[in-house]
Amino acid sequence: MHLKKGDTVVVISGRKEDRGKTGEVTRTFPKEGKAIVAGINNKVRHTKPSMANPQGGRIEREAPLPVAKLMVVCQACNKPSRLKAMFVDNKKFRACKRCGEQIPEKVKD
Numbered sequence: 001m002h003l004k005k006g007d008t009v010v011v012i013s014g015r016k017e018d019r020g021k022t023g024e025v026t027r028t029f030p031k032e033g034k035a036i037v038a039g040i041n042n043k044v045r046h047t048k049p050s051m052a053n054p055q056g057g058r059i060e061r062e063a064p065l066p067v068a069k070l071m072v073v074c075q076a077c078n079k080p081s082r083l084k085a086m087f088v089d090n091k092k093f094r095a096c097k098r099c100g101e102q103i104p105e106k107v108k109d
Ligand SMILES: [Zn+2]
Pocket: 074, 075, 076, 077, 078, 079, 081, 096, 097, 098, 099, 100, 101
């Protein structure tokens, strides 16, 4: 999985209203190859009133997107980039294929 929580990504395909949008990855699902991006792929759910939500009604939630539809935005060159793996002292890092800069992992998990 090339995406990590905290990455800034751009949507490269999918629904017209989401395409081209950028957002931060808030959750990843490595087994499914999917990720949730803040503010993107909102689905409206109609819910009955419950304890947590006594009013019920319409709730907007982000649905997971396949990572194939997402590209990491490199902070160094500010462009959506393919990533390559880099090894320093036997540790794996991700780097931008365009400019070679490391893609920092903002959130440790
Ligand atoms: Zn770059």
